[in-house]
Amino acid sequence: MNLWQRLIGFLLRSVVGKLWATIMLLVAVVLLIVGVLLLQYVEFISFEDAHKVKVLFVLTAVIGFSLSTFFAFFLSRKIQQPLLQLKDAADSISQGNYSTRVNIRSSDEIGELANTFNHMTEQLDRLIHDLNHEKNHLASILRSMGDSVITFSADGKVILTNPSGHLLINQWSGLDVAWQEELFEGGVAPSEVPMPLRELFQRVMQEGRDVTEKIHVLSNVWSVVMAPLQSKGVIRGAVAVIRNVTEEHKLEKLRRDFVANISHEIRTPLSMLQGYSEALLDDIVVTPEDRKELVQVIHDESLRMGRLVNDFLDIARMEAGHVDMNFQEVDLRHVVKRVHRKFQVYAKEREVKLLAELPKNPLLVKEADEDRLEQVLTNLLDNALRHTPGGKSITLAGKPANVNGSEFVQLSVSDEGQGIPTEDVPYIFERFYKADKARKRGSSGGTGLGLAIVKNLIDLHHGRIVVESEAGTGTSFMLLLPVEAHQ
Numbered sequence: 001m002n003l004w005q006r007l008i009g010f011l012l013r014s015v016v017g018k019l020w021a022t023i024m025l026l027v028a029v030v031l032l033i034v035g036v037l038l039l040q041y042v043e044f045i046s047f048e049d050a051h052k053v054k055v056l057f058v059l060t061a062v063i064g065f066s067l068s069t070f071f072a073f074f075l076s077r078k079i080q081q082p083l084l085q086l087k088d089a090a091d092s093i094s095q096g097n098y099s100t101r102v103n104i105r106s107s108d109e110i111g112e113l114a115n116t117f118n119h120m121t122e123q124l125d126r127l128i129h130d131l132n133h134e135k136n137h138l139a140s141i142l143r144s145m146g147d148s149v150i151t152f153s154a155d156g157k158v159i160l161t162n163p164s165g166h167l168l169i170n171q172w173s174g175l176d177v178a179w180q181e182e183l184f185e186g187g188v189a190p191s192e193v194p195m196p197l198r199e200l201f202q203r204v205m206q207e208g209r210d211v212t213e214k215i216h217v218l219s220n221v222w223s224v225v226m227a228p229l230q231s232k233g234v235i236r237g238a239v240a241v242i243r244n245v246t247e248e249h250k251l252e253k254l255r256r257d258f259v260a261n262i263s264h265e266i267r268t269p270l271s272m273l274q275g276y277s278e279a280l281l282d283d284i285v286v287t288p289e290d291r292k293e294l295v296q297v298i299h300d301e302s303l304r305m306g307r308l309v310n311d312f313l314d315i316a317r318m319e320a321g322h323v324d325m326n327f328q329e330v331d332l333r334h335v336v337k338r339v340h341r342k343f344q345v346y347a348k349e350r351e352v353k354l355l356a357e358l359p360k361n362p363l364l365v366k367e368a369d370e371d372r373l374e375q376v377l378t379n380l381l382d383n384a385l386r387h388t389p390g391g392k393s394i395t396l397a398g399k400p401a402n403v404n405g406s407e408f409v410q411l412s413v414s415d416e417g418q419g420i421p422t423e424d425v426p427y428i429f430e431r432f433y434k435a436d437k438a439r440k441r442g443s444s445g446g447t448g449l450g451l452a453i454v455k456n457l458i459d460l461h462h463g464r465i466v467v468e469s470e471a472g473t474g475t476s477f478m479l480l481l482p483v484e485a486h487q
Contacts, residue, residue, distance in 0.1 A: 082110045086117060098125035148242040152201060154235065156193045168242060172196060172217065197240060200226050204238045214245065221249040266308065269301040314453055325369045325460055332363040332409055332481070335370055336398050339377040343385065351390035357397040363409045367485040372457050379450040380413040380477050387475075388417035400483075407483040408463075414476040420469040428467065429455040462486040 082104045092100040100121060104114035142149055142162035150169065151160035161169065172194035193201045196217045204211050210227045223245045229237040276294045317323045340356040347354035377396070384394045394415045401410040420428060429451050454477075458465045461481055469475040 082114060086114065089117065089121070093121055093124070098128050146243075149239065150197075150242070151229070151237060151239045152193055153237045154205065156201065158192045159237065165242070169194060196222070197224065197226070197242075200224060200240070201238055204228050205235055208235050214249075220244055220246045266305065269305045269308075272301045273298055273305075308449070312449060314449075323460065325372065327367040327369055329364060329366050330368040330370045330373070332365060332368070332373065332398055332411060333358050335374050335377065336396050336411065339374060339381060340396050342378075343381050347385060347394065350385060350388075352385060352388050353393040355393060355395045357395060359399055361400075363398050363400065365409055365481050365483055368461060368481065372460070373481075376454050376457050376479070377411070377413065379454050383450060384413055384415035384417065384475070388415045392416035392474075401480065403480065408480045409483060411479040411481070412476055414474065416474040419471040419473050419475055420467070421471050422469075425467055425469060429465075 082102075085102050085104065089100045089102045098121060101118050102114045104111050145162055146164065148165035148168045149160075149162045150158060150165040153159050158169065196215050200211050200213060200215075204226050205228070208228050208230070210225065212223075212225050215222050215224055221244075223243045224240055225242075226238055226240040228235045229239060276298050280291065280294055314323075336356060336358060340354060344354055381394070381396070388394055392415070394413070397412045397414070399410055401408045455465060458479060458481075463479060463481040466478045466480070467475065468478070
């Protein structure tokens with residue numbers, strides 16, 4: 001019974017079974033027609049009447065051939081139609097329409113093929129959707145990255161960039177135009193790898209390992225990490241991640257310079273304190289005058305170290321944004337007069353004429369810290385007195401000024417001292433920078449931080465400071481402070 005059930009199921013569900021059943025049916029029909037047509041004449045027709053028998057067989061053959069052709073055409077159409085649907089669906093998928101499905105409900109091999117085809121397209125549609133999702137996710141990550149990402153093929157062609165990387169390539173494209181033209185004239189195809197990255201790219205392609213390096217391009221410092229793209233052991237390109245580390249580089253250099261400078265500045269007074277105190281402890285100095293001189297040196301150097309530490313703490317707080325500013329309306333004439341009066345005696349001792357030039361009308365600034373501005377003028381005037389010889393003059397001045405339609409108060413400290421060399425002027429506001437390399441530390445008494453503090457305080461007032469100097473003639477510092485309250 002099971003054998004007959006499987007046979008019937010094979011005939012109903014299999015294309016081969018259907019073909020076999022159709023052929024058997026056609027044979028049976030032909031035999032039935034032949035039997036029906038011949039049996040009614042077999043008793044009445046003698047074998048001598050051969051012509052009629054031939055005609056009967058021809059007629060039977062024509063009827064059988066016609067029936068076979070009809071059933072064969074019908075069966076071929078039943079088989080061809082779902083195959084054409086599968087072909088059309090495959091063409092649609094090849095054009096990118098992955099949602100195409102085949103609607104075939106038969107249970108034979110073609111029906112199973114259609115179900116498998118629909119399952120395949122469903123899996124393909126899901127895979128393409130996931131790939132597009134990952135691609136969009138990766139594109140979003142690349143667009144949001146501040147670093148520049150550039151991917152190169154094995155022959156140096158750019159195949160993928162993020163917006164930052166695209167801008168960077170445009171900036172660097174002009175660096176090697178002449179070099180590429182020379183290669184093109186020599187018959188060598190130019191590479192799209194920018195010249196600053198070319199050496200790293202060649203190393204990555206040759207060595208097949210990650211390379212990290214800092215490069216200097218157009219006054220900037222760039223950190224480059226380049227890694228090879230490998231597929232089955234073959235290097236098919238490289239990807240570079242580039243970051244502008246110019247500020248970090250400058251800060252690191254400032255940190256190193258600062259540590260070196262402050263160590264250098266503190267070492268001398270510490271050595272002097274240690275040496276002179278040991279001389280006193282060992283009773284090397286006998287006379288009271290020499291002992292008093294050594295004590296005076298120790299006192300002066302301790303004051304110098306105190307000023308250095310205080311200045312360092314002030315500038316550190318300013319640059320960290322932790323300085324407290326007491327802004328209020330201030331008449332800057334009072335500040336100038338107070339500083340002038342404070343240094344008048346010291347100027348007379350050095351035989352330097354100290355002048356003050358102020359207008360009769362108030363020099364009002366709506367938002368200013370009076371104590372901080374006094375500190376600014378004190379630092380500037382102290383520098384001027386230390387570098388102005390006897391018989392010369394220093395002028396403190398204040399007046400209203402109009403710059404590009406905005407109201408300012410201009411304060412100036414001008415001396416007739418030794419001046420600042422032109423090449424040193426751009427650097428005088430850096431910490432520990434001293435324009436006069438030859439002057440002795442003891443005679444100048446400066447810490448190298450005064451002008452840096454001045455610059456920071458003026459910036460906190462949203463003002464500007466301008467320096468005009470000529471070596472051997474004198475120096476003038478001009479401060480521009482906005483009259484209106486800053487936003």
